[in-house]
Amino acid sequence: MADMNITQDKNPIPAGFKLTEIGVIPEDWTYDSLERVCPPGKKYGIVDGPFGSNLKTEHYKKSGIPIISSGFVTTGQFLANEYIFVDEEKFRQEKRSAVAPGDIVMAKIGARCGASAILPIKHEIGILSGNALKITVNKNKHETYFIWQFLWDLYSKGKFEDITAVGAQPAISMPHLKKLLIPLPTKSEQTAIANVLSDTDALITELEQLITKKEAIKTATMQQLLTGRTRLPQFAKHSDGTLKGHKPSELGAIPEDWxxxxxxxxxxxxxxxxxxxxxxxxxxxxxxxxxxxxxxxxxxxxxxxxxxxxxxxxxxxxxxxxxxxxxxxxxxxxxxxxxxxxxxxxxxxxxxxxxxxxxxxxxxxxxxxxxxxxxxxxPNLEEQTAIASILSDMDDELKALEQKLAKIRDLKQGMMQQLLTGRIRLPLEQQP
Structure with a gap:
């Protein structure tokens, strides 16, 4: 037991760790409330969107300042296909609810309250909708990506239920969110952890995009081959080398030999x-x-x-x-x-x-x-079999990619559990 300390309740604490009110963390880490990772003196470091009576459909415009809704962040990525806007005057009236690039946007109300994502750096300044909130991190002392990953990990594990009020719809309690305690390594270690997790996220995104592309190719291939619009070379010509044509049918024009x-x-x-x-x-x-x-x-x-x-x-x-x-x-x-x-x-x-x-x-x-x-x-059995073989190969490729994606997601989840708690520390050379 030389490498262990014993607490009063007889639970062993590994050497190099300490027991705190948020649990066991590395002895060189600290912890603090979420509101204290915001820039000092910033009045609205953590703030929600305007009350419904302050932002109604009558205020919506076709251009201006974009409204940032909770629906944009529920997957853990910021995804917005279409915006509604407010004009500059309305934005000034509700400027407490402004959200800037690099802020963490969180769903405040609804079944997925607690889900969050970072507003992209290249995004313009927006205004929160009434169902969203934002967290601005003090970048001089903390790494936004680290703070966000910790919050996302809590959400993924269902731990936001402790700070969620249940009414007509579930809603994040703003006072409880501000007082939420989080572990804090040095900024250099936060950055190192963020870089590792960010690289893994980038790989996940790359695979997701590749799968989407492959699925689109498969769909197009099915539409062509299964209707005879495109023929495989070995079935496209007559024995004399002339191209096969089409004939009318109850289902429209089909290949002449179908x-x-x-x-x-x-x-x-x-x-x-x-x-x-x-x-x-x-x-x-x-x-x-x-x-x-x-x-x-x-x-x-x-x-x-x-x-x-x-x-x-x-x-x-x-x-x-x-x-x-x-x-x-x-x-x-x-x-x-x-x-x-x-x-x-x-x-x-x-x-x-x-x-x-x-x-x-x-x-x-x-x-x-x-x-x-x-x-x-x-078509005839031979052509059926050839077409099915091509599509089946595409399915096998997609299945392999999806299995790889699942493994990387599991790997990232394991990395988060280890890195965000300090159970595994990154080598010093990986820290800035």
Missing amino acids: QVVPFKDVLTIKHGKNQKEVESPSGQYPIYATGGQIGNATSFLFDKPSVLIGRKGTIDKPRYAETPFWTVDTLFYSEIKKDFCVKFIYYKFCMIDWMQYNEASGVPSLNAHTIENVLVTL
Whole structure:
């Protein structure tokens, strides 16, 4: 026990740490209230937006000073696609609620109150909406990104509930927020921690953007290949080398060698069953419902590749199942005839707006007969298989990117828990 100190309540405190009213922190760290990390003498270092009676729709303009709303920050990134504005006169009247580039903007009211993001440095000065608040950090002594990451970590763990008042809507208590105690390493260590976390955030953003780009490419590829607007080279020409043309059909112009058939010529829609018949924690077969897997089964209902689609509820999100499975009665599965590529049929299902076939005024509902009578355009089996292979490769690439993104997010969460508490200290050479 030479490297441990013992507190009065017998809980060991590691050497180099101290027990404070906010818990165990490194002995060379301090802590203080959030309002004291604001610039000294600044009257509105932490402030909320104007009362509703002071900022009404009648004050909104098409240009001027942008209104910064809580909805812009609920993801942890500042995302604003469209602004409303106030004029200079209204801004001067409510200047206490001004928010500047580099300030932390936080949702004050609503289900996601406590979520926050930093107003980008290149953003212009704005005015808070009534459902938002802002925190200005004293940049001479503290690193804004460090303070924001600590606040975001608290929010992510649900710890803002302690300073949230519950009324018609949840709302952050301004007095409690100002008195919130936070751990404070030196500014150089704050900056080092912020840089590491910021670099990880940049990687996450880069991956998110790449996934969005890949998804857009896949969507465009599906629209081209699954309709025959674009043909794969090996299917685009006749044996004499001339290009294949198009022909009219019930569904518009289609490739001359494609056909239009109802789904009943391709598959049979089947109903799921009650999972209680087979449900078991030790079961080896997944039990699927409209929302995804809900358990495991001791036996399977179907053991061939199949297209699944909701009978009730989520009717617009088809899924592909390749291994043996069980489905509940709110989910259809399909038996595809041997002359068709199951994966291709799945992608055709994904192209259909199934909500147009909804047969209920309440919970969306599909009828097996309706599905089987939907018309679909089809190439021959060889072309179906080739198209499905290309789209499947795109899916595999997207899945790999999403798994990588999930791992990096988990890594960042672990880094935050260690770095923001001082459990892991960065090497001195990483500190400015």
